[in-house]
Amino acid sequence: EAQVTQNPRYLITVTGKKLTVTCSQNMNHEYMSWYRQDPGLGLRQIYYSMNVEATDKGDVPEGYKVSRKEKRNFPLILESPSPNQTSLYFCASSPSGGNEQFFGPGTRLTVL
Amino acid sequence: GNSVTQMEGPVTLSEEAFLTINCTYTATGYPSLFWYVQYPGEGLQLLLKATKADDKGSNKGFEATYRKETTSFHLEKGSVQVSDSAVYFCALRLIGNQFYFGTGTSLTVIP
Numbered sequence: 001e002a003q004v005t006q007n008p009r010y011l012i013t014v015t016g017k018k019l020t021v022t023c024s025q026n027m028n029h030e031y032m033s034w035y036r037q038d039p040g041l042g043l044r045q046i047y048y049s050m051n052v053e054a055t056d057k058g059d060v061p062e063g064y065k066v067s068r069k070e071k072r073n074f075p076l077i078l079e080s081p082s083p084n085q086t087s088l089y090f091c092a093s094s095p096s097g098g099n100e101q102f103f104g105p106g107t108r109l110t111v112l
Numbered sequence: 113g114n115s116v117t118q119m120e121g122p123v124t125l126s127e128e129a130f131l132t133i134n135c136t137y138t139a140t141g142y143p144s145l146f147w148y149v150q151y152p153g154e155g156l157q158l159l160l161k162a163t164k165a166d167d168k169g170s171n172k173g174f175e176a177t178y179r180k181e182t183t184s185f186h187l188e189k190g191s192v193q194v195s196d197s198a199v200y201f202c203a204l205r206l207i208g209n210q211f212y213f214g215t216g217t218s219l220t221v222i223p
Contacts, residue, residue: 004155040215042201042215043201043203048210056208056210092155092156099163100158104155
């Protein structure tokens with residue numbers, strides 16, 4: 001089944017404890033992206049990647065890192081999480097250029 | 113800057129009513145425009161898209177026309193069903209493949 005998977009789905013952590021949210025797609029898509037969804041703000045793009053070893057900042061990249069060493073994986077790294085990063089995070093992938101994006105199920109992160 | 117503005121919800125309609133969700137945008141260049149739908153507990157799914165001015169996107173009875181002169185991409189459906197209850201997001205994609213989403217409009221359709 002073609003899909004985008006994210007792990008973990010739910011995470012509660014404390015300020016300053018490094019964490020990684022994984023994202024993997026099995027559709028051989030070139031484009032991958034991370035978003036955060038907050039009430040009243042909609043989805044905001046954090047980072048995106050056009051292909052392996054090619055990443056670009058989205059609208060709200062501060063406090064996040066990403067890497068794209070393999071085509072299928074695009075992990076989101078929070079080196080020192082803070083409470084304002086409490087949010088619902090979505091990973092998405094697309095065959096090329098982001099025309100139709102396929103979204104993962106989301107990761108709900110709480111930073112205490 | 114670049115942004116998407118869509119009408120605030122929540123919107124509650126009776127089954128078979130006409131739906132309009134307004135969306136306007138501000139963008140440099142000539143963006144592609146999208147409507148995504150999010151059902152409870154799920155990720156977003158593409159509903160329809162338009163890549164240039166005057167294009168009409170359509171899917172599952174929903175339609176939206178890319179109006180460059182009014183920088184709008186309003187979503188319409190002639191007769192909504194209970195199964196259309198969801199959150200709808202308007203979005204734009206810039207030439208550099210950066211995306212901007214609106215805040216979402218929650219729709220509830222009652223029998």
